[in-house]
Amino acid sequence: MPDDRHEPDLPEPYRLACVVTDGTVSEGIAAQSRAINLGFHMSEPDADFLSHFARYVAGQRLWAVQGSPDSRELPGLPVATLSSYDQTINTGHGHLEPADFITDVTVRPTHRRRGILRGLIGHDLAVARRSGLSMAALTATEGAIYGRFGFGVSTQNQSVEVTSDGRFVLSHQPEGSVEMVAPDQIDELRLDVFRGFHHSHRGSHGRLDWWVDFASGRWNYETQQPDRRVRSAIHRDRQGRPDGVVSYRIAEDHGSTMTMTVDDFIAENADAELGLWEFLASVDLVTTVKASKVNPETPLPWALRDPRVVRFTRRSDLTWVRILDVAAALRARGWDHAGSVALHVIDPLEWCTGTYRIDVAAPGETAEVARVEDAAAATIGIAALGSLYFGGVGARALAGAGQLRGTAEQVQEIGRLFATDDLPHCISAF
Ligand SMILES: CC(C)(COP(=O)(O)OP(=O)(O)OC[C@H]1O[C@@H](n2cnc3c(N)ncnc32)[C@H](O)[C@@H]1OP(=O)(O)O)[C@@H](O)C(=O)NCCC(=O)NCCS
Structure with a gap:
């Protein structure tokens, strides 16, 4: 249980509770999940979703704000939610600093703009600060919300669209090799490659276990079901050690222009990054590859005979950090x-x-x-x-x-x- 000696500063009649998260589905977990899905306009959770949710949030601080006990609106459902957990951020030179990761922040539409978020996040940050964490982190649905609480953009999300026709030609051959793999058979490899990436990249944020389920196609949190379209490939260095892994989907389209969407792309170094890009661009029938969270210093356009094959389509905030x-x-x-x-x-x-x-x-x-x-x-x-x-x-x-x-x-x-x-x-x- 978190140290919650800090008194939450919530307006009347709201009260704060912390939901028990032992990995099993309880009444509290179900109510929290329903409130979060309501806040993010997702489907009502079914039993399968709830069991995934309970597993993924095990050990987290799940804050739930309850409204007036006399209210007839959605009985038993918290009016606001916020979850947080300890994870690490790479602060440079391989140092992984423990931080307070904040997520699942929602306030029910009928209770907005009364200061609930302010009270909730102030409380979570106070608890984190008291526990000795030097920083907190989050990702934001809207850019104007969190600056007022001291969060600044720490990393950017760069998206690209790559034309994957005959114009995609690298001007040198990256070292290593690429092979396709069964997406759900390489969990340990994914974790290992991510570990290598996390240690070697300033600004990298640690991950929870759910991403392995997502990258393997076992569970898509948004569609609330497995995704059997997911395919994966790995890159091995000259010694045969895996140092890159990618998961992607190709949209069902029987026309001649198929688009590939990259869901997860981990490359420890430039050879792995270029090798995996060369593989993605070589997949037949696909004319465009879309990817986000691309390395801001990607060598890709510089490595191509025709740099216009890469279009940088969107750049926006990815993570925000609040120094405590x-x-x-x-x-x-x-x-x-x-x-x-x-x-x-x-x-x-x-x-x-x-x-x-x-x-x-x-x-x-x-x-x-x-x-x-x-x-x-x-x-x-x-x-x-x-x-x-x-x-x-x-x-x-x-x-x-x-x-x-x-x-x-x-x-x-x-x-x-x-x-x-x-x-x-x-x-x-x-
Ligand atoms: C964003 C959200 C959590 C805000 O909750 P809230 O309880 O209405 O926020 P508060 O009343 O505590 O507002 C605190 C301050 O933030 C401002 N604010 C709140 N939401 C804002 C928004 N979307 N854009 C800009 N400012 C916002 C308020 O105006 C207020 O400013 P002030 O203190 O200077 O007067 C809520 O609108 C929501 O659940 N949205 C949908 C889900 C979502 O986007 N969650 C965020 C995930 S990162």
Whole structure:
């Protein structure tokens, strides 16, 4: 059970409860699942869905807000939900920092805009902070909701459409080989390759077990059934070690233009990424391959004889991070540059407000962080710090956007210190 000594700040008459999650279907689990599906406009859960849900949320903090006991509206169903669990985020140089992952946030339409989300998320973050976590993370249905609670965009979701006709020709042959595999026979391999990816990619978020069911086609959470159209292929390096795995579906279309949708693409390195792309583009009858969560530094267009075969179609926020403990988060970061800066941090929830001196003696060293008095320090909001932290945005852009205020020299120094050799790359929605 979570430490919930923090008193939730919910308006009257709402009360907060924490649902027991032991992997089995109970009345509380069924009500929570129904409320979540209502919030996200999904079908009412049936028995099969409930047993999957119960298994997937085992061990999570399942917060349920109950309305007035006198209400006749949907008796027994919480009016709002929020789930959270501990998972890790790669903060650079292979460090996996434990964080509070927030998901399944819903408020029933008839109870919206009364401050329920504010009370619920404030409570969950307070519990996480008290338990010693230095950051929280989520993905958002809408971009305007979470900045006010101190969340900043930490990784971007890049989508592409690749023309997979005769124009797809790589200008060099990537190392290794690709083979097709039975999607539901490679769970351990998927976990291993993801582990390798997670350790080697700044900004990567850890995953729960459900994604293996999804990538294998055993269970699609949205359609609430198995998906037998899923196919998989793996990439092996020169030594035969698997270092890439992809799952995809090809839409049922008896015409001459078939579209492939990539559901999951894990590549530990450029050879695995290019090798798997070459395979996907070689599948007969398919003319377009659509993929999201593509590496922001993908070598693909640079490796093609005709780079126009790749169209970057959409780029938007993927993960948002809320720093809960500035000093702990900065000490957990992998630094690519040395430097010394002072930052005055402003936190709408007040937890992190203060001025911090950050010293990194040499690239790869742990930052020394101290609270100081420095009226001349540059100023940044806690949400913008969450973005700067992962290196996906630079100090200059944040200053231009009015999110970082300081002299030109201060902005330059902060930019140099926070610059990363790698762009953050996350392939895990949650
Ligand atoms: C998004 C949602 C959870 C908001 O819940 P809520 O209880 O109405 O939110 P609150 O009343 O606590 O609002 C807190 C603040 O956020 C703002 N806000 C809430 N939802 C917002 C939205 N969709 N867009 C922009 N601002 C929003 C409110 O205006 C309020 O701002 P203020 O404090 O400056 O006045 C709810 O509308 C919902 O369930 N939506 C459908 C499911 C969904 O999208 N969930 C989010 C998953 S990431």
